[in-house]
Amino acid sequence: MLGSGASGAGPLGLAVLVSLLLGLALQPGCVPADDPYACADLDGDGHGLGVACAGPDCDDLDETCFQGDCCPSSCTDRDGDGYGVGSGCLGPDCAELDADCHAGDCCPPDCMDGDGDGYGLGHDCLATDCDDTDPACHSGDCCPVDCVDDDADGYGVGSDCDGPDCDDGNDQCWAGSCCPVADCADSDGDGYGEGADCVGPDCDDGNDQCWAGSCCPVADCADSDGDGYGEGADCLGPDCDDGNDQCWAGICCHAGAATCWEIYQCVLACGGDGVCENVCVGYGDSVAQSLWSLLESCFQVTGCQGSDCQTLCGVELSDCQSDM
Numbered sequence: 196m197l198g199s200g201a202s203g204a205g206p207l208g209l210a211v212l213v214s215l216l217l218g219l220a221l222q223p224g225c226v227p228a229d230d231p232y233a234c235a236d237l238d239g240d241g242h243g244l245g246v247a248c249a250g251p252d253c254d255d256l257d258e259t260c261f262q263g264d265c266c267p268s269s270c271t272d273r274d275g276d277g278y279g280v281g282s283g284c285l286g287p288d289c290a291e292l293d294a295d296c297h298a299g300d301c302c303p304p305d306c307m308d309g310d311g312d313g314y315g316l317g318h319d320c321l322a323t324d325c326d327d328t329d330p331a332c333h334s335g336d337c338c339p340v341d342c343v344d345d346d347a348d349g350y351g352v353g354s355d356c357d358g359p360d361c362d363d364g365n366d367q368c369w370a371g372s373c374c375p376v377a378d379c380a381d382s383d384g385d386g387y388g389e390g391a392d393c394v395g396p397d398c399d400d401g402n403d404q405c406w407a408g409s410c411c412p413v414a415d416c417a418d419s420d421g422d423g424y425g426e427g428a429d430c431l432g433p434d435c436d437d438g439n440d441q442c443w444a445g446i447c448c449h450a451g452a453a454t455c456w457e458i459y460q461c462v463l464a465c466g467g468d469g470v471c472e473n474v475c476v477g478y479g480d481s482v483a484q485s486l487w488s489l490l491e492s493c494f495q496v497t498g499c500q501g502s503d504c505q506t507l508c509g510v511e512l513s514d515c516q517s518d519m
Contacts (some may be wrong), residue, residue: 203499234247242255242275243255249273251274251275251276253265253272253277269284272291273291273292274504275286275294276288276294276296290302303318304317304320305317306320310324310327312324312333321333323365325337326339331430342354342355344363345364346354346362346363346364348360348367349369352364358403361375361386370403377392377394378393379428380400383397383400385397387407395407395418395421395440396421396423396440397421398411398412398421415428415430416429417430420439422440422443431443432444438518444518445464452473453478453484455484455487456482458487461478463483487515489514
């Protein structure tokens with residue numbers, strides 16, 4: 196049995212006392228409170244709190260876990276320092292990949308900077324970055340432009356283009372006679388002009404930024420639908436329907452169903468265009484279409500044209516004309 200004081204112990208007793216104290220100090224969880232170089236490690240895995248630990252421990256009650264997916268789910272803590280996101284964390288972590296840092300000067304700056312040039316998104320960035328994939332570019336001419344331009348001639352689709360491009364596969368052509376042939380007379384290449392393939396009519400075919408509305412040149416032509424027809428000396432002609440840019444004269448102007456005779460006059464004006472003729476017939480009511488069907492059958496059988504039909508198809512033509 197040891198004495199009550201160190202002075203009463205012999206050399207052998209003193210050695211036993213030191214050995215006992217060292218053994219206690221090395222037990223898991225037993226750390227002298229005044230030893231700054233110790234390691235507070237409750238589960239004995241070598242990880243815990245203190246400079247002598249191998250590293251921090253996110254779960255100091257489980258000797259098989261100190262960081263990673265095994266950590267308690269109430270705290271998302273990638274570096275195992277106890278700081279992260281969740282109610283079980285000691286607090287937030289500004290550097291979730293650095294176990295030695297969670298707040299203060301060691302924290303990374305508030306700047307999302309993909310190319311590392313100091314410019315990006317955040318309070319600590321030097322400024323914004325127009326191209327965060329290129330460290331040599333953050334503003335100015337090097338920045339990407341808003342222009343889809345497949346042939347790199349400067350013309351295409353977008354606010355930064357020089358203008359629209361009628362042929363974005365040819366860097367020598369963007370407007371005018373070089374444009375692909377289509378049923379659209381479009382001098383300025385904006386897609387608007389005169390023809391079936393145009394997007395619509397163009398009130399100013401010399402300005403690719405204007406085709407309808409207030410930008411149209413002021414002229415002596417009241418033309419609400421921008422088809423060039425309306426009322427005034429500068430109009431192409433009168434417009435029977437100034438709210439429809441596809442109609443200014445002919446059968447489309449008819450307020451109600453067209454008569455057989457109106458279908459007949461419309462078809463004659465089509466000049467043999469089958470699509471046009473079908474449009475004409477479509478404006479008629481059932482009676483007019485039935486009479487026209489008889490008259491058309493006569494035309495096909497006899498091959499008559501114009502006034503000749505008055506003789507060869509006299510009955511049918513008379514019936515058609517009486518449908519007025």
